[in-house]
């Protein structure tokens with residue numbers, strides 16, 4: 001094994017040998033702690049009732065992280081301390097030449113301070129605030145010092161969207177992108193972009209670790225995320241969480257003084273977030289079964305089609321997709337539509353077709369709730385009262401509209417049988433941030449003067 | 450709160466009418482209704498008598514061709530579809546041993562229908578056993594009394610096929626050896642159990658061996674066909 005493969009990584013094995021010059025630095029930790037009742041995995045931090053995961057020969061395994069190769073109690077986690085074998089430089093590695101707004105600049109400076117001080121911090125910024133660009137200054141400074149940087153997100157789509165943006169912003173810095181289905185092998189780089197799941201392969205590697213869209217499924221309620229992030233960064237390293245919809249658990253950490261929070265309630269273009277229009281409709285699935293659209297839905301679609309608006313149409317379940325598509329095709333035959341869901345192998349192509357304007361309408365599950373940006377679209381949710389749509393999901397979905405400065409407006413319409421707590425809370429949050437942005441003078445003056 | 454072992458959706462305990470009517474003990478559910486709903490059981494009366502695949506005729510076209518041993522019959526419980534592939538991958542290749550429990554009751558019930566004298570799981574080779582930590586077939590059969598009648602055979606060093614005569618070739622292909630004195634099999638009805646029936650080669654090699662050892666009848670049961 002090449003020695004760099006071990007820098008800041010944790011490799012699972014019974015035995016491992018390295019060149020003798022490195023032998024003394026090798027760190028070996030038991031892969032699991034075994035107590036009377038529990039086994040606690042040292043890679044993912046999850047504990048399990050011992051008896052439920054006992055193997056016939058008396059060994060134990062971790063049922064939480066086996067996708068990365070099964071951890072058993074008889075194995076060890078091996079690593080070498082991160083040596084930061086990167087050049088210290090005086091010239092700037094930042095090739096991005098865009099401008100930040102005053103509010104973004106303030107956040108950007110704060111981020112740099114968090115990075116320098118090695119703090120844990122949450123940046124709560126609305127959808128479309130321009131979070132990525134706000135990171136550039138702090139990362140530029142860190143790269144110059146030869147620090148190792150990790151950018152992680154629970155969603156592969158978010159990672160795949162971030163990677164080219166970082167590559168374009170820092171063209172001279174090699175980066176590695178890590179996620180479950182990737183083909184290319186791991187290699188040692190100053191900049192790592194990966195899923196939060198892949199963080200479990202790191203041990204005290206990053207001087208700076210950024211976790212983007214920290215509230216996204218499947219890690220939204222996962223207590224393991226904190227553990228993964230804490231393990232992957234160096235003990236004195238900085239940890240920055242980014243989100244538009246922080247969970248209660250994350251905000252609780254502020255009260256417990258485990259992290260600090262800063263807040264950016266306005267989009268970079270200075271226009272308010274489009275607010276949610278709720279329209280009640282009953283038994284929409286029965287209508288679909290009869291090859292019909294509920295009349296309110298039909299009226300809304302008709303209006304959008306006449307005005308040549310392009311739109312995203314969210315539904316609760318994969319099984320709703322094709323049925324709805326068939327009916328829409330029947331009613332609006334000129335409309336070019338496609339459906340996407342998590343298991344769709346052509347997902348990325350369809351998203352690109354929507355971006356390119358080849359498609360007029362993308363019918364989707366919550367998979368497109370975040371991480372994707374389309375210019376000038378409307379957003380519709382059918383069955384917004386379904387339990388799959390959490391408050392965070394609804395705020396993110398609404399946040400797909402009006403993201404570009406040239407087209408800051410867009411319709412956001414939710415169809416539901418009734419107003420759920422999640423819908424109510426999502427509408428409240430959006431109104432709240434708009435009010436807050438207006439109060440702090442972050443919005444453009446009223447346009448009708 | 451417990452969750453489905455395959456898709457991790459939360460599990461809501463449900464008492465089915467079927468359980469009530471049959472006075473069935475309520476077992477802890479391990480898979481959610483969505484995952485269970487994706488299973489495709491193969492009814493006995495719609496299966497090929499030879500290999501157990503879903504088939505309208507008595508024998509499928511594969512089984513109509515010459516098969517060894519000729520009188521071997523296999524029963525398969527499910528089609529090897531996406532959900533079963535996911536199950537097998539997580540159980541066998543990722544080594545999630547908890548999954549052994551999912552089909553144990555069904556397999557026990559099925560084994561009892563054969564009324565065999567001996568139930569023999571297909572063994573896994575020692576290197577795999579060491580690495581995986583368990584034999585996946587033995588795991589499925591935990592609720593059944595079994596006999597370790599077979600062992601894997603050290604494979605003969607590779608030799609070009611052309612240099613071997615037919616006898617040698619058959620011997621090299623045979624992956625198993627008898628693990629007990631052959632009197633134990635004499636005039637016995639034997640049921641061999643495996644996880645998947647694909648080409649049938651594995652289970653049929655085992656069947657040939659047991660027939661040669663004197664078993665009066667050798668039958669097969671697999672979790673899946675495909």
Ligand SMILES: [Zn+2]
Nearest residue numbers: 041044062065
């Ligand atoms: Zn684990």
Ligand SMILES: [Zn+2]
Nearest residue numbers: 453456481484
């Ligand atoms: Zn399930």
Ligand SMILES: [Zn+2]
Nearest residue numbers: 497500509512
């Ligand atoms: Zn057949």
